[in-house]
Amino acid sequence: MDRFVFLFSAGLARGAVLALFALSLVIVWRAARVVNFAQAAMAAAAVYAAFAVTAATGSYWAGLLTGLASGALLGAAVERGLMRRLPAHAPLPGIIVAIGLVMVLQAGLAIAFGPEHRPMHPPFSERPFIIGGVPVLSPYDLFTLVAAAAVMGGLALLFGRTSLGLQLRAAAFAPETSRLLGVRVPRMVTLGWALAVATAALAALLLVPTELGLNPHAADLLFVNAFAVAVIGGLDSPAGALLAGIGVGLLVSLVTGYASAAAAPLAVLALLTLVLLVRPGGVFSAKEARTA
Amino acid sequence: MSALVFHDLTVGYGGGAPVIDGLGLEVAEGSVVALLGANGAGKTTLLRALAGLEPARSGRVLLGGRDLTRMSTEDRVRSGLSLVPEGRSVVVELTVDENLRLGGLWRHRARARKAAVEEMYALFPPLDRRRHAAGHTLSGGERQMLALARALLARPEVLLLDEPSLGLAPQATAQLLGVLRATAARTGLTVLLAEQNVTGALSVARRGVVLALGAVVADRPAADLAADPALRHAYLGF
Numbered sequence: 295m296d297r298f299v300f301l302f303s304a305g306l307a308r309g310a311v312l313a314l315f316a317l318s319l320v321i322v323w324r325a326a327r328v329v330n331f332a333q334a335a336m337a338a339a340a341v342y343a344a345f346a347v348t349a350a351t352g353s354y355w356a357g358l359l360t361g362l363a364s365g366a367l368l369g370a371a372v373e374r375g376l377m378r379r380l381p382a383h384a385p386l387p388g389i390i391v392a393i394g395l396v397m398v399l400q401a402g403l404a405i406a407f408g409p410e411h412r413p414m415h416p417p418f419s420e421r422p423f424i425i426g427g428v429p430v431l432s433p434y435d436l437f438t439l440v441a442a443a444a445v446m447g448g449l450a451l452l453f454g455r456t457s458l459g460l461q462l463r464a465a466a467f468a469p470e471t472s473r474l475l476g477v478r479v480p481r482m483v484t485l486g487w488a489l490a491v492a493t494a495a496l497a498a499l500l501l502v503p504t505e506l507g508l509n510p511h512a513a514d515l516l517f518v519n520a521f522a523v524a525v526i527g528g529l530d531s532p533a534g535a536l537l538a539g540i541g542v543g544l545l546v547s548l549v550t551g552y553a554s555a556a557a558a559p560l561a562v563l564a565l566l567t568l569v570l571l572v573r574p575g576g577v578f579s580a581k582e583a584r585t586a
Numbered sequence: 587m588s589a590l591v592f593h594d595l596t597v598g599y600g601g602g603a604p605v606i607d608g609l610g611l612e613v614a615e616g617s618v619v620a621l622l623g624a625n626g627a628g629k630t631t632l633l634r635a636l637a638g639l640e641p642a643r644s645g646r647v648l649l650g651g652r653d654l655t656r657m658s659t660e661d662r663v664r665s666g667l668s669l670v671p672e673g674r675s676v677v678v679e680l681t682v683d684e685n686l687r688l689g690g691l692w693r694h695r696a697r698a699r700k701a702a703v704e705e706m707y708a709l710f711p712p713l714d715r716r717r718h719a720a721g722h723t724l725s726g727g728e729r730q731m732l733a734l735a736r737a738l739l740a741r742p743e744v745l746l747l748d749e750p751s752l753g754l755a756p757q758a759t760a761q762l763l764g765v766l767r768a769t770a771a772r773t774g775l776t777v778l779l780a781e782q783n784v785t786g787a788l789s790v791a792r793r794g795v796v797l798a799l800g801a802v803v804a805d806r807p808a809a810d811l812a813a814d815p816a817l818r819h820a821y822l823g824f
Contacts, residue, residue, distance in 0.1 A: 457691055464688050468677045474637065476663040476692040
């Protein structure tokens with residue numbers, strides 16, 4: 295039972311990061327109808343910026359803000375500079391350009407900063423609280439959960455309650471109709487990319503201190519799992535990304551604890567396969583999905 | 587004074603022959619003009635080109651003397667030229683209220699927008715009853731009402747309407763055209779109304795323009811057109 299509580303609470307924090315990254319994929323998908331395969335490399339680049347600022351100023355928080363801002367800028371720049379110039383109505387060019395961008399970014403980061411893992415220190419202790427003799431969440435896990443919840447809540451408010459959010463949603467669902475209503479759709483697409491990559495950068499920033507350290511490939515595995523999460527939840531569904539993220543985080547944690555770490559990716563793939571067989575649109579997909 | 591003027595407008599798809607070839611028209615301020623013609627006459631293409639959704643190969647579009655030719659669709663809308671496109675242009679994932687608010691975002695500040703939305707609910711009581719219903723649950727008539735209300739909300743100078751009666755019951759069509767006529771009379775709105783429902787369109791409009799194969803073949807007062815059987819047989823198919 296003690297073990298279950300520990301694995302469960304660790305899984306929650308892991309799931310929050312997964313959910314956040316999956317949410318970033320959902321935001322890009324909804325805004326631009328592309329799966330951004332470069333999300334991990336772009337997030338890693340933003341984390342390098344955060345790392346540099348933290349190293350220079352000694353402040354984790356200055357680094358965090360830098361990471362978010364550079365993620366947003368990078369997202370907007372990639373959309374304006376690359377993605378917008380691709381032929382519309384075909385998914386393949388976007389995927390190929392994104393994969394090319396991964397290579398350029400990761401090689402560029404390795405050339406500039408070296409391929410080694412640079413340890414990143416968390417702002418809070420990673421030693422778990424002990425409650426009734428059972429180790430549960432660490433303060434850093436708690437920070438991760440709170441940060442993820444705050445950002446998701448903020449995004450939900452932005453999309454659901456504000457005029458800007460209304461325009462972002464309308465532009466994603468019905469671009470032509472939105473333009474006929476005076477919505478500046480190209481601007482909304484750029485903004486969607488900026489929000490998405492900033493969110494992905496936050497997820498990577500939260501993850502890196504718990505792993506080996508910063509490296510151009512630091513977010514790759516996160517991307518793979520988060521992509522599975524996004525597909526399980528339904529690429530169109532922010533709530534799906536959240537719930538599937540927590541679910542997959544728990545699954546990975548429990549399988550790692552009770553079976554072996556090697557079995558965890560297999561468990562995620564098995565779940566993904568099952569969902570694709572039973573509900574190909576994702577567990578939380580709307581009944582009537584738009585294809586374009 | 588002409589509210590909407592276009593001339594030498596040529597529009598085509600791909601590399602093929604133009605659908606509209608060198609078309610020109612002046613629409614007087616405050617007038618309601620019916621744009622008539624059979625399927626394939628070029629009505630929808632013309633309206634989409636005026637709204638900037640289809641690129642024109644040549645020609646100019648002027649709204650109240652301002653040149654819109656090089657503007658994007660959203661800037662033409664913001665200049666006062668609204669298009670209610672053919673079919674169900676409601677954003678089905680949004681509610682009725684969200685659809686309406688979306689129509690007025692660029693035009694009104696928060697408080698004025700609220701008042702403008704309420705004004706539309708007063709004009710279209712069936713929408714009032716369904717404020718928080720999602721777009722995909724609306725009937726065809728309700729969707730068309732919503733599309734019209736959403737366009738009127740932004741107080742356009744010129745409203746382009748593409749087949750508002752398409753797929754609607756006769757009663758719904760009559761109601762819709764009635765609101766359109768009353769609004770145009772009250773506000774001095776200029777309307778270019780493309781319709782296959784000739785009787786309905788000519789009952790609202792004072793002037794009718796008949797298109798065939800992308801060219802104007804008749805341009806007369808609505809009453810004359812309605813009374814000319816030869817023209818009706820030749821171009822309108824009844």
